[in-house]
Amino acid sequence: MAYTIRKIQRKSGVVFSAIIKNQLGEHLKSKTFQRKGDAEIWAKRIEADTEKKEALGLSGAGMTFVLPTNHPLRCTPQGNRSENNVANDIDPSDVRKEKKQTQQIVNENQKRIEAGLPVVGSFGEVALEFFEMMQTWAGYLDGLKVGASNTVQKAKINCVIHS
16 A cells, blocks of 8 residues: 655645555545645555554455435535546646636537537638638739739830830
8 A cells, every 4th residue: 555645736725635545556545635744644544554454454354334325424526526536647627627618618609609600610610711711812812913913014114115
């Protein structure tokens, strides 16, 4: 059994996550603390309790108390997901940022649909951007044609005058 202490930077400040893993590297327990010392104490106590059970020959012994799913003291699914994310080296703030960005895209797409525009990232949006780019190039090429015809006219006039 081994434990690691991970420092996590959040908007509210720095927290420390203590993660307990077995010999196979499987996640057993994790808990978040405000102070690194508290995280280390918790992890060392868990480790000491496990060693004590093994020394007494009770390594498989233990009682797990599981609350019913609808019990008010049961951990929230969000809390369980956050603990699993921390154990798998995923920063919970990154998960929240990604969720926020996804919601912003959904809101933007809804506004675009209401305005009669194609959804962001769709073929319609790419085609519309390409069409607008081609119109810009067409205007640029028209300007070149006018400039070229003016140059040709000036060249003809110069040829007539110098002949």
